């Protein structure tokens with residue numbers, strides 16, 4: 001069974017997609033078979049891999065809500081070993097349609113159950129609705145990108161509470177792999193302050209996993225293609241089954 005990592009933070013624009021795409025690309029380059037799941041109706045992970053999200057005949061919506069399968073919608077990318085389950089704005093409707101479905105929190109988990117990949121990375125939307133709950137239910141663990149900005153920790157207690165709730169019933173084994181500080185600029189006092197705050201808040205869970213430095217170069221790379229060396233010494237920690 002694939003090892004599943006959910007990249008989540010309900011705060012918008014903190015670097016979830018950038019983190020998800022780059023960890024996925026890096027792992028694929030290291031010869032892992034990686035499936036990136038775009039669980040965000042914005043479809044940013046899909047477009048950042050050069051896929052025209054408006055032209056997709058079928059998307060993750062059809063898998064989550066309909067009878068379609070992962071095999072029917074999965075797409076290869078320009079990166080060898082990296083595949084994606086694409087999404088677009090049609091996924092907005094999933095939040096509504098899932099409500100009345102049986103086992104609504106387990107839809108993603110069930111559909112990913114037999115996927116032939118080493119690692120599955122889920123890029124979550126900036127919300128704590130049913131889509132994110134589906135990701136948390138399916139995942140082995142969570143990685144939380146936190147932007148090195150004012151109010152960095154805002155909303156994190158709500159997210160931690162959701163994680164606790166999911167652990168309480170839907171997915172008792174859900175792990176917290178750590179926090180990734182994004183858009184970190186070591187030349188600023190602010191970034192250092194956020195780093196100290198995050199350390200204090202999460203203690204040992206703030207691993208040296210990585211911080212994604214702020215860079216214009218990076219921004220351009222993200223737009224053009226997933227770069228393979230964006231994450232400083234990134235290693236996906238936690239249990240390795242591979």
Ligand SMILES: Nc1ncnc2c1ncn2[C@@H]1O[C@H](COP(=O)(O)OP(=O)(O)OP(=O)(O)O)[C@@H](O)[C@H]1O
Nearest residue numbers: 012013014015016017018126183212213214215219
């Ligand atoms: N390390 C970085 N350096 C510079 N720019 C970055 C970095 N990480 C992310 N960005 C930029 O910040 C913006 C937000 O990043 P991203 O889309 O990954 O965030 P997100 O959390 O997925 O957003 P959303 O909540 O809307 O899904 C993007 O324009 C992205 O290019």
Ligand SMILES: [Mg+2]
Nearest residue numbers: 016017040044
């Ligand atoms: Mg995003």
